[in-house]
Amino acid sequence: MPTYTAPTRDARFVINEVLDLPSLNNQAGFETATPDLVETILSEAGRFTAEVLAPLNRVGDEEGCVRHEDGSVTTPPGFKDAYQQFVEAGWGTLTAPEEFGGQGLPHVIGFAVEEFISAANQAFGMYPGLANGAVAALIATGSQAQKEQYLPRMVAGEWLGTMNLTEPQCGTDLGMIRTKAEPQADGSYAITGTKIFISAGEHDLTDNIIHLVLAKTPGAPDSTKGISLFVVPKVLVNEDGSLGERNGVTCGSIEEKMGIHGNSTCLLNYDGAKGWLVGEENRGLAAMFIMMNAARLGVGIQGLAQAEVSYQNAVTYATERRQGRALTGPAEPEAQADPIFVHADVRRMLMDAKAFNEGMRALCLWGALLVDLTHRAQTEEERAEADLLIGLLTPVIKGYGTDKGYEVATNMQQVYGGHGYVREWGMEQFVRDARIAQIYEGTNGVQAMDLCGRKLPQKGGAAIQAFFKLIGDEIATAKNDEGLAALAAKLEKAVGDQQAATMWFMQNAMQNPNHLGAGAHNYMHLMGIVTLGYMWLRMARIAQQQLASGAGDEAFYQAKLTTARYYMERYLPDTGSFRRKIEAGADSMMALPQEAFATAA
Incomplete structure (x- = not known):
């Protein structure tokens, strides 16, 4: 059975020493992020992820999610209880604004915790991870009424959220979406259409799910310029905040996937579901990109996370598995064979992984600090430069980070030899789970084109x-x-x-x-x-x-x-x-x- 230990020492090194977070404690938003607080959060997150989430990783892979005849979905055994512990500990509130019940801590701390969660149980981490993106989009573009209605409960973890972009006929080319939004007399819209590949689209972790859905209003341009964004709750919310009747959105099926079986990737049918416009009409793609950019950074962290957990287990195996002798002579003459750790080719794979993992962790946390600085730096010039840099780095973190993360996972499987190909050792799950990160939230080919076609020439380079x-x-x-x-x-x-x-x-x-x-x-x-x-x-x-x-x-x-x-x-x-x-x-x-x-x- 694979194990996981959160790399808290390395995360502290990057946050406190390399990025020097304590030097920013005189700036708004950084005052409480002391080294002591960072150590406490990382230590507790490390304990929670290792003791609660990691043991459920294989359970989620083997049991998966179950869709019932009424369209409801049950998550794998243990997930609901683990989620309640996640909520009670406040892990989802770390970086959310205090205005809506969050702790308002810097994203650089939240990103470190996000790595631990994804490494311990990527499929589980996707449930609150998608909600974080929905929260960010509503904060940036939602009306005050929408913020008051949805954000406190989403931040608290009482409700979760999703993003609904993809349809059977379109993925990257969102201008081809067919989901319709018909205006109603009460100011709402009737949403009708089919969305596919919706991560955490239906589940039993919370009583409500807040879907953010791309759709087109009547007469809208038949291109990306005609896309609007709508908030569509699974269960309608009454004026007093209580839950009302079930909305017209149902799970038609759960995708049979290569990996991340513990997450319910759904086909969602919208049948005149009641929704409300978020932001301006025909400006939905810009609003959705707020979610997508946040998600792309999160997916980059998933690439690192799978590389890290597979590396940790490969190191353990390499120190215990005995085969052959070191080329320089027996390392342990009293034993029948040396640990495979002594062989240079095994060292090559392990050192490649260590060098990537620690470098990528530093890059992800630097990226998180840049996100913080775009909002919290003291001068407009500093905020603008941070925004430029994180825009440039986002496709690199997502694209390069997940390509190499998958490569590391497969090499760590290789360290095990034939045992790595056998299910009981757990390495093949890391490989399967890592593979999706190269695909969703914009394939890595799309990331490369975004980097070269948009980010390089932007604002004159x-x-x-x-x-x-x-x-x-x-x-x-x-x-x-x-x-x-x-x-x-x-x-x-x-x-x-x-x-x-x-x-x-x-x-x-x-x-x-x-x-x-x-x-x-x-x-x-x-x-x-x-x-x-x-x-x-x-x-x-x-x-x-x-x-x-x-x-x-x-x-x-x-x-x-x-x-x-x-x-x-x-x-x-x-x-x-x-x-x-x-x-x-x-x-x-x-x-x-x-x-x-x-x-x-």
Whole structure:
């Protein structure tokens, strides 16, 4: 049976030392986020996720959700009780505004807890995770009446929420949606249509589910410019706040999925369901993107989470499983064989995982801090730069983070050899659960195109210029430090590859847009490697400072320096390969006619 231990020490290191959250405690919104509070929250979250959620991960996978004849859905055994414990402990309120019953803590703390939840039980974490996105959308675009009616109970966890975009005929191209919203005399709308792939669309965890639904009003443009957003509760809410009659939305079926069996991914039928417009008519896509951007960061964390839990179990297995002898001679001569941990190829997989996981954790938490700074930084200039940077980094966190997270999960399965392919060891579930993160909330191909087609040229390239300046300043500082200069030189070369690839797009994509499409995936990975390199250089600098000061925990900081060196030596060289692929352009990729792809008899 797999186990999980939340990486609280590493999260504290990133939050308190690398990102230096205590230095912000004189700014509004950060006052209460002291190191002591951070340690308490992370420790308690680590205990809750390890003791309550992790044991249910396999239960959820094997039992799944059950749809009944009346359209109701029962979650796996133990999920409802675990959710009640989640609510009673206030885990869903951490970062929500105090105005609606939240604790108002920085997102950087909430993101750390979100990783622990996803690693312990990804399917469970999706229930409150989707609700967080719905809350964010209502806060940003809902009317005051809608906020007062729904948000206190959603923040408290009494009600959960969903996002309803996809339909059978459209996924990425939302302009093709057919769900209709007919205005009614009382100011509401009758919502009719079918939505698919709706995570947490129906369940027994709460008495009500607040659906946010994209639909088109009569006469709306037949494109993305004609999409409106509606709030559609599963159960109608009376004026006094009590629950009324069941609304016209039902679960038609639960998808039979490769993984995340513990989450109810539903086909929802809307049959004249009563809904209310959120924000302006025909401006629904902009409102929904508030949810989607939050969700994309959450999905990036899921990629990290599955990589982390699979890594932890692979390390345990590698220290216990005995096969063969070390190439340098028996490591444990008294035993019949050495642990497979001594073999360089096993070390390669484990070190690749460790370097990615710790670098990705730093990136996700930096991203969370940028989200905080877009709202809480002291100056408008700082808020604007933080907003530019997190916009640029979101597709990298989601796309690169989940591609590599899945790769790490499969490599950790590989550490087990044949046992990794057998269900009883649990590794194949991590692989199956990790796979969805590359697909939902915009496939990773969409993320790559968003990065290259929208984020790079946005505002004259202001975001990528700010990104390069940040890394350039860190490199310049490190090059003057004898202990960091070699690391900085390797990162500088990798940054040069990304800058060259960026310039190649500028010079070639306008004349042939397929050049951009052909290289976008490679560019996203190139930027992901560079960004994690930046995080590793920052972590190495802090680790070196702590060692020099005699701060203690010497083994932890030494491991950081060694892993930073490994990352720079083993990950950064790949940027040259990605650059050459980008510069190869699209000609050969697009040259064959469609019929040439068919297999001849």
